[in-house]
Amino acid sequence: MQQRIQQSGQTWRRWKNHLATGTAVLGALVVVAPLLAIFAYLIYKGASSLNWAFFTKVPKPVGEIGGGMENAIVGSGVLLTVASLIGIPIGIAAGVYLAEFGRKRLLSNLVRFTADVLNGVPSIVVGIAVYSLIVVTQRHFSAFSGGVALGIMMIPTVTRTTEEMLLLVPHAVREAALGLGVPNWRSTVSITLRTASAGIITGCMLAFARVAGETAPLLFTAFGNDDKSLALNQPIAALPLQIFVYAVSPYNDWHRLAWAGSLVLIFLIVVSVSLVRYVTSRGVLKGAS
Amino acid sequence: MTRIRFHQNLDDLKEKLLVMAGIAEQAIQRSIEAYRVRDLSICDLVQRSEPAINRQEREIDQMALDLLAMEQPMAIDLRFILAVIKINADIERVGDQAVNIAGRVRDLQAMPPVELPVDIPKLASMSASMVRRALQAFIDADADLAESVLTMDDQVDQMNNAIYRTLSKLIHDEPSQTPQALNVLLIARNLERVGDHATNIAEDVIFWVSGADVRRHWRTGS
Amino acid sequence: MTRIRFHQNLDDLKEKLLVMAGIAEQAIQRSIEAYRVRDLSICDLVQRSEPAINRQEREIDQMALDLLAMEQPMAIDLRFILAVIKINADIERVGDQAVNIAGRVRDLQAMPPVELPVDIPKLASMSASMVRRALQAFIDADADLAESVLTMDDQVDQMNNAIYRTLSKLIHDEPSQTPQALNVLLIARNLERVGDHATNIAEDVIFWVSGADVRRHWRTGS
Amino acid sequence: MSGKLAERDVVNGRESPSASGLAVARPSAARRYLNAQSDSAFSDGFFKTLMLASALTIFVIVLFIFLELAWQSRMAIAHFGISFLYRSAWNPVSEDFGARPFIYGTLVSSLLALLIAVPLSVSTAVFITEMCPIPLRRSLSFLTELLAAIPSVVYGLWALVVLVPLLRTEINPFLMRTLGWTGFFEGPDYGVSMLAAGVILAIMILPIISSITREVMSTVPQSQREAALALGATRWEMIRISVLPNARLGIAGGIILGLGRALGETMAVTMVIGNRPEIARSLLAPGYTMASVLANEFTEATTSLYLSALIEIGLVLFLVTIVVNALARLLIWSVTRGASSRMA
């Protein structure tokens, strides 16, 4: 047979195989290197600047050494709480609608598209929109407006992961529930959502982690505040905002605080992402598919 | 589920059975020929056919067994295979009867020839035609033709009984002819059994074709 | 693949066959009893058992057919069902022979009693014991026991031949006893056939148990 | 009707068990209980409406953002018309505004990022899913996932402190020497530059693209790989004919997502791009993006026309991301059509 084993081609094929392997390894290295560099630098710089005061003091006036970011940590907490209260329920409910009620309809396609658009809308644009809606009408910057901006940014991520995770739940599971005479809403809440819960939690955590580090939309909503504040209608500080301000400042001590803030922020994010990974890797989701 | 090969195998099975049936039928005819012309060489022929028939019986049985094991036959196909297994046994016994007849002819040959007032060839042709008809019914999957075999059996039985009476009277009257008469009586019985086997074959054909177990109406009736 | 129900069904099938075999065997014994004590009422009993045997034959056949259609039996199970189908036919014919014997006894009864120099009960007990042994082999799935049936058949054949010679000589010598002698001769043939059927049953048991088609060695050999 | 039925069943269950068709003689505890339950038609309807309202909220938000931006920028639109998009001037003092340098900066920095990130992230994904030993696989994918979660301001900080000096002292001189003749790498070299923005954007979108690619590659069924191997394919050939084609859809999706993020990325870019509204051929020159100008100047906008012009830039950015998203959907849709049956 003419096509049986052409020895000549074999060497070249082996070579190509090696070449491809080499390229992939190299690519991976090039990617991993800066990542490790960032981490190493962050830990090195940040850890050396961390101290107790960082968590318990508010910033000192310009030029003075010392102070901390208590105001920013508390502020971020307030902002993220508001954001989650807005983003997660709306996001999940919309995801449920897309997955369970509107598979093929025009309306749901429109919603799906707008969710993708919203996901792609630059955070700063969201900031502007919220600014003109809330800040301009209230005539002052506020924690509430910041929370709303972040919440809006959470919605599409939560919606789309919820939808995707729900679609991963086999149709058979839904039929099983309906076949038992379970009402539709009950089946959706107790079976479908629960089956997909690990994935949905992942989505929420990712959305949370994403907005936790957002700076741009806070620039003209939460604005920042050098004092600790819990009031929703007052300007409020936030970790990323504070980091930005300190990073672009010319003062060394502020740079130090910026690094420390970054480390804390990353630590929070890493913890939440790891938690998510732990939950998902326990295989709760795997059984579903 | 186009089980082409399976159905070819069924056809092969039928073919094989018919070949064997042909040999058995021929053996019966030959044995009667031997009786008519008192020819020992024909007896030899008949007796030599027995191993062939037995071998074919085994082959057919094996083939049927293989098909049952390997093809999950259902409905008409299953009934067909079961009918073949039963017909197979009957045909083999028809062959046995031919051999028995040949044996009797051989005994007769050793005795002084006598003229007996019975028409064995007629009985023989009757029985043989029952076998042929039953086989034709099998070939054509014709239940009606098979039914007709069942009625012929009664005639064969009557002829046999008549022969029995004639011969037993003859023996009584002419004791000198006892050995010959006894042998002929047994030949008649053998032919009657051939008819019975033909009847069995016909019943199996009806069972295969229509699914009705004809014994239900027939045997209990008689 | 724990096909529990299927195997229960197989057991039921066996059970049914044994019940039927018991009736057939009893029929043979009764017919000989009738012969010995010249009792017409026993003949009636025997002849009345025929419809029951026929009905059971049909039921067993149907059950076997259903099992084949519904359970895809394989290997030993399949061989078992095929063996049952064949044994079933043989047992039914054993029953027929009993009925035939009863018929002969009825004829004899109508004639003046004569003392014939043949031991029919001995032949009968020989045949009956073949049947019993074959059935025991079937119950125990014992191929060796079944083998022993095959050797007994030769003895039965010899006894039958001896009876044939004795009786044909007797007829020759005492023409007046012809009708009685002829009937007894036929009874002997019937008993010989019973032995043949027992042999068939034994062969089927061997086939079922060991998978070896015993006819291969035996029929061609003889 | 349903309520009445439930009642009837209860009655039947207690008093005349065999009267109704189904409530037969043996109502067990379970049966009796279930027969007493309503058919939930109302709660089902309510639930569905609630979900629908939430879904519509998303649509309303996007619509609102668009209308708000358009309304707030009406003054600039009226003033400059379409020329706003291609004029290069940016002079708050004379109130002369054009978005061209920002649009240019946004597009170039994003494309540059894609150019760097796509090959790297795809080959990383290939390495992780197809080649690397299993223990290493986990830690590598965890690492890349973490990177996706690092806030951009941290990237900016790192870029400002580490990347920019590194570029200025080591890499840019090298580039100028070897590739200077193309005109893309000419001095003067400030460190903060379009290139720096492109590199930091690339680093930021790398994990996004690579983790999505990795995910879709790991969903390629093992049977597809075995099909190729069983035909006598080498590992690379197996990847080429089984893995990559099956995953291309997801990879395209990941790239688009990365592009979206690069276009709108604000803080890190603001910190390293140099923030100068000029268009230069050299990638080593500073630039400006739409997002950065908003971040830098929005709170300082003093006149209403200035503010309006800035918001119009926001509007343009918004529209650009919509267009990119639409393109992405179109692309994904056209690819899916070819392989739709795979999904079935």
Add this chain to the structure above:
Amino acid sequence: MGVGIEVKDLNAWYGSTHTLRDIHLNIPANHATALIGPSGCGKSTFVRCLNRMHETNPIARVTGTVKIGDLDIYNDVSPVVIRRRIGMVFQRPNPFPTMSIYDNVASGLRLNGFRNRQALDEIVERSLRRAALWDEVKDDLKRKSGASISGGQQQRLCIARTLAVDPEVLLMDEPASALDPISTAKIEDLIFQLKSEYTIVIVTHNMQQAARVAEKTGFFLNGQLVEFDATTKIFTNPSDKRTEDYITGRFG
């Protein structure tokens, strides 16, 4: 105890394809009835019409009457109520993967608000026993998830889950086709035991399976019910030529 099912003039559509045509059928109570036929002939559609699962498909439509006992399921009650009374077991085992074995069995009641713990314990045990699964899982009831047991066990779990709501009819759409022969035999034994208490309708591609478990068998072809008769009759001696051709593999 089970109830009989009376189907009259049943027609069903998916969009504009007419999937079932004029089905007339009386399914006897407390027996197993098998439905066979070539792929796409409408067997699944038919059983899904019996508990109104058909209408969960947005393009599906159905006309005709289905009576369970005296109850006209399309006119007298809502689908949710009818599905509680007519249990269904699907081709692929579909336990709720996030629930424990116990919760799976309890789900039909719990999701409808049943809260009596003790009664629930009893019902769960009895259902698992009836489904011949109790001995295999009793030690892991609340520890193992419904997805962590073998396929055959999962399918029996699904049967137990259905039994727990004490339905009168059990519909099974190729319940063993995804299982290995040993699990299949167990499911068949189970059906065999259950049929004295329930009316069982089972769709199967495997004719021997139909033969083994069902007293009655219906043969569907192109959306029509060609023949409905005793199983032994269908498999040894069907009346209709098309049935015979299908059974013996002369079809298609």
Add this chain to the structure above:
Amino acid sequence: MGVGIEVKDLNAWYGSTHTLRDIHLNIPANHATALIGPSGCGKSTFVRCLNRMHETNPIARVTGTVKIGDLDIYNDVSPVVIRRRIGMVFQRPNPFPTMSIYDNVASGLRLNGFRNRQALDEIVERSLRRAALWDEVKDDLKRKSGASISGGQQQRLCIARTLAVDPEVLLMDEPASALDPISTAKIEDLIFQLKSEYTIVIVTHNMQQAARVAEKTGFFLNGQLVEFDATTKIFTNPSDKRTEDYITGRFG
């Protein structure tokens, strides 16, 4: 033409589980050989050892000799070469979904740098004809994707794809278990036709399938080859009690 396969002392492991133990076996050339046995007995592992697919699993290990004709596949050649000579068809059809039907069939040759368009056309047509698929797809060769045809057609496409590289041996791991009866019958007919030209090894759960297509049958149990004999022998009168028990359903 096919070649015989000689297996000596084959042992295989997944991690530390010893999956195959001391397998000795001679598979005849140009015949179909069926492998049966309960789930998990090692049938798949065995056939995967025959074309060195086993070793693609990172935790897998194998010892012993497998000779295809005179060639010791574990010592004389690379796996890439051996897999081209020993084609494999899997349980679930796995056509390349992104390729057209034509490209699917041509893929094996293209991999080897085969570029002659005209010869390729011929080979594709011949392979599809041999796989009894040509008439059904000839009009859509380059228009339809490999995934857009029915399951049964997909499986025949996979067979055609394997035939196109003209292997000497065809390994099939439950090739019809995911298909409906009609498609199954087509695949069986196909195997029956192909076996005069190829050495075919087919794993199946369906004993009747083994019976229908194969001349020889091997029975595996717990990683051991219990019996290897003519198919009719195995199914009507096996020598080993364990085989008999499995065949007749007395097992387990």
